[in-house]
Amino acid sequence: MLCVNVELNDRRYPIYIGENTLTNPELYPLNAGQKVMIVSNPTIAQYYLETLTHTLEKIGCVVEHVLLPDGEQHKNLDSLNLIFTALLKGNHGRDTTLIALGGGVIGDVAGYAAASYQRGIPFIQIPTTLLAQVDSSVGGKTAVNHELGKNMIGAFYQPIAVIIDTQTLHTLPKREVNAGLAEVIKYGAILDLPFFNWLEEHIDKLVTLQTDALQYCIARCCQIKADIVARDETEKGDRALLNLGHTFGHAIEAHLGYGNWLHGEAVSVGMMMAAVFSEKLGHLAPQDVARIEKLLARANLPTVSPDGMQPEEYLPYMMRDKKVIAGKLRLVLLKQLGQAYVAKDADRDLVLNAIRCCTQTH
Amino acid sequence: MLCVNVELNDRRYPIYIGENTLTNPELYPLNAGQKVMIVSNPTIAQYYLETLTHTLEKIGCVVEHVLLPDGEQHKNLDSLNLIFTALLKGNHGRDTTLIALGGGVIGDVAGYAAASYQRGIPFIQIPTTLLAQVDSSVGGKTAVNHELGKNMIGAFYQPIAVIIDTQTLHTLPKREVNAGLAEVIKYGAILDLPFFNWLEEHIDKLVTLQTDALQYCIARCCQIKADIVARDETEKGDRALLNLGHTFGHAIEAHLGYGNWLHGEAVSVGMMMAAVFSEKLGHLAPQDVARIEKLLARANLPTVSPDGMQPEEYLPYMMRDKKVIAGKLRLVLLKQLGQAYVAKDADRDLVLNAIRCCTQTH
Known part of the structure; x- marks a missing residue:
């Protein structure tokens, strides 16, 4: 224990x-x-x-x-x-x-x-x-x-x-285990590169519910979140970093109707979009985007936009986010793998471009 | 101001x-x-x-x-x-x-x-x-x-x-002004003899809503309560003293059905009962009981039990009070005028006796 x-x-x-x-x-x-x-x-x-x-x-x-x-x-x-x-x-x-x-x-x-x-x-x-x-x-x-x-x-x-x-x-249904892993991967991506590395080694053990791996993984996530919350109990600063992928994800959940995709599934795709956007800004290396995508896929999580949801359909939902201030879209992005930041006025064309890159083409 | x-x-x-x-x-x-x-x-x-x-x-x-x-x-x-x-x-x-x-x-x-x-x-x-x-x-x-x-x-x-x-x-309807004065008088009785003295001099000005008197009176009450709350924000100790008369009063309100008597009217009678009980315990001098009674009456407040409510009818309600612990009735009483305390195991026969003394006889 x-x-x-x-x-x-x-x-x-x-x-x-x-x-x-x-x-x-x-x-x-x-x-x-x-x-x-x-x-x-x-x-x-x-x-x-x-x-x-x-x-x-x-x-x-x-x-x-x-x-x-x-x-x-x-x-x-x-x-x-x-x-x-x-x-x-x-x-x-x-x-x-x-x-x-x-x-x-x-x-x-x-x-x-x-x-x-x-x-x-x-x-x-x-x-x-x-x-x-x-x-x-x-x-x-x-x-x-x-x-x-x-x-x-x-x-x-x-x-x-x-x-x-x-x-x-x-x-717990397997699908919900996987959805939980989206949030787990998020902790590594935003704040803890060594944990991300650990996840790459142990993701299969997590998917198959091996106790030791689960125990370490859950404890690490709780510790990361506890550190953030201790610094920011009532959510005025750092705590926003926990929302990596969530602004995109909420748009998916709202568009599909809550309950059709699980929260973690929507966050998984949202994280990919944030990663691609971070790459386009010149922060995240292409191979790190690939690492995130691969880890999500190994956890059986979706990495592209749901069938039939058009890129243009994201922005109206995203502009209703609690992080929008004075009409400016604020997004959690990655400076590098293991280091997130809040972009205060994200360019909408670039956002749309990143969403397009994570959309299925048939 | x-x-x-x-x-x-x-x-x-x-x-x-x-x-x-x-x-x-x-x-x-x-x-x-x-x-x-x-x-x-x-x-x-x-x-x-x-x-x-x-x-x-x-x-x-x-x-x-x-x-x-x-x-x-x-x-x-x-x-x-x-x-x-x-x-x-x-x-x-x-x-x-x-x-x-x-x-x-x-x-x-x-x-x-x-x-x-x-x-x-x-x-x-x-x-x-x-x-x-x-x-x-x-x-x-x-x-x-x-x-x-x-x-x-x-x-x-x-x-x-x-x-x-x-x-x-x-x-504000006059009756509600008077009911508010019951709580004002309570502050003097529980904690502040000089304020009680001041009220005896100025009660008529309060009843007729003279600004200067009201202003001083309200500020004094807020200060007394602020001092108590600063010591006891989440109600674990001293704050209980603010409940002088309230256990009796709640019995009246519950018996008559909420809304028939105003809260302050029920507290007025409850304060009289607590005062008489305190006198029977040998704490409060008879002339101080009389002073409380007179001040309440000058604020046009009732000082005896409502018509038709029998003394025996109080106790079942009183035993449901939040201050009852392990079946023991705890009551706020007066050591002397301007000094309240919590009696931890009030004798029920004496309580009944005090209630009887404040019951109308026809």
Whole structure:
């Protein structure tokens, strides 16, 4: 087992990463007699709810649970209210700990519920998807969607512990494992060339879910993100680098309708576009663009624009990005492999050109 | 005009108190070109929305507004969502400032919306009721109700400025002015004997809304509360003293159905019960109980239990109080006039006895 400590201004919390951490009672910062509310969804609950409940009961906790309907379309105020209702019906006070057992949606909704219930109760995250493990388990971003915008309602709220069990990836659809690897590759590309090199050596072990490789990989990603977040807890500077490929990717997701491509798949293509654009600006060497493309392909990820989406269709979506300031398109690009920066006023013709280079021609 | 500075761990903000502060552009921490969303309700908007909008436009702000339905029954997630929808429709980002123009309900809902929209945007409070001016403008408590409990969903979130205009009290129903005075008298009783003495001299000026007296009184209350909150921002200790009379008062409100008695009216009777109980414990002198009773009566506030509510009916409600721990009733009582403390295990027979002493006999 590995442990990454996230250090913030006035708090710190541990992220435990390993095999069967879920069933290790010693990792939970809970005592006998404490009340716990597990938040999960039916898909995850069928595999892990009983095991987790049993582990917490071993500690002596009084355990209840509430299941939310599965899927991004339920990441809203209604699901949030289901958690509040369960907490109030069970007569829970400020000393109850909320545990999120599931992927990014469960973590985001449960985290925001923990931030809001009686103005804040303790919160433990058990992310069960690779994406949630390497991304949302660090940073304290919690949110629900509004019908007019994703993640528009939420709070910065930190967990007291994160418990990552690599075993949970064995029940995750392969396609979602691969999508998680897009974010993993992103960490190497933006900030950590040695990790990128390591990924080139170990990507097959990750795709086939070998424990040691997964454990190191997840810990490295959490450490990179923890370092960024420690420098920039409320997202005013460096944290933007984490969005490599995301502005292009969001355009794909919005164009196809959310849920048709997975987030990581869209980010994969977005990263390619950012890499090609960086090459055109004379920063990234052609062979490094090729390295990124090859690594993404080995993780079974798409590297070209979806069928039928025209290059011209990207820009209108991209101009709605939160990073656009005064009509200027800001993009995360690569100075070199392992070093990202924010381009403050990207030339639209060059952007279009880069998108064209990553579009399928039939 | 007076100014109270609220000092917190890592921030500070000013509370301006005076006549026509609402129309003084210099008091607003806003610049030309900034976007502003005013949150109010139709009752308040008819008096002050145009004036406020005009003042903000003088600064050069781009001003929009959203009106919430009036009343405690609308202090819920639906009203919160009305604010989010208005913000998203108007394409507002993290640089928009939310302004709450209204009483406690508007302040609580708008404050929570500001805490939550895109995980936090700046927030200015313009409380227009005496209760909101002396109570909710300090402390950063924001919340909405859940059908199973009041103020159960919210955040600790501090404004960047509070602007209190004593003129707004002239459009407030007299009964609400008086109810606000119950909380004012409470500050003197729990922590500040000289202020209690001052209130005995000036209560008639407050009841008749004389500006100088109001200004001093509101500033003094804000200062007392600011001192407590600075010591105890997230409500773990001293802040409990602010609940003098509230445990009894909540029983009255719950028994009568919320909205039949005003909160301040119920607190007035609750303070009398706490005072009589304190006297029975040998702490408070009988003449001090009489002073409290007389001051409340001069503010046209009730000092005896509502018609038809039996003394035995209080305890079941009181035992549901958030301050009850392990079945033990904790009550804020008075050691002497101007000095409150928390009694950790109040004897129920004595409590009942005190309630009886404040019950009308026909």
